[in-house]
Amino acid sequence: MLSGHGMPYETGLAAFHAVRDAGLLTRCPDERELEWVLRAPLDVGGRTVHYRFPTQRARWLAAALRHVCTQRPPKNSHELRDWLMLAPGIGPKTAGWIVRNHLGSDDVAIIDVHVLRAGTNAGVFDPAWTPISDYPRLEAFFLAWAGYGGVRAADLDAVIWSERAHSARVPGRRTRVK
Structure with a gap:
């Protein structure tokens, strides 16, 4: 959710590390906390980079974390993918990537x-x-x-x-x- 079209993989990964290192993935943070972390400059390969769309991504990530924190996810690959897609900002590619990596499933594709x-x-x-x-x-x-x-x-x-x-x-x- 923190990378995507037009954003280098390294920038998305640096944003993930910043959010994780701030302890925001182990609870259900609100949008403001996430946005504050995403607005801070990121170190990407020794360069200072500013994350694109911090407000939008913070909103999506907060909603997705709320979704995951408050509901029990299905175990079946297709049901889990469909359940993940109910969260704002998660489309079939992201949901497929999560299912593939979380369950080790080959029942879904990651079409990029x-x-x-x-x-x-x-x-x-x-x-x-x-x-x-x-x-x-x-x-x-x-x-x-x-x-x-x-x-x-x-x-x-x-x-x-x-x-x-x-x-x-x-x-x-x-x-x-x-």
Whole structure:
């Protein structure tokens, strides 16, 4: 919830560490406490960075923490994902990431820009599909793709991310999974 489109991963991670180190993840803090921490300068790789959208993210995080603190989460992968998506600021990608990492589940997908690009390039996804309107379809096709290849969904994710990271280091090379 503290990173996202247009925000470097390192900035989101630094914001998470700041919130965690302030002890705000072990209770249900209010928005003001979270916003105060998110407005403070962050150290990201030796650089001082100011977090984007501290008010909005504090509101979402406070609501999500309230949701988690006051209700018992389901144990089933799909039910847990749907339950998480009831909290403001948690969409299917974030909920899938939580389920995948918390339960070790391969029953849900994490459709991000890299998975979308790789699936489209491989001919698995229709180029007209978008995560906003077609997330369930993308998830079903991604899980079928992993199953067809005889690999866990998490492993297919890892290969796509590894290829993306490698391509980012090789000038002129574009990510293309076939």
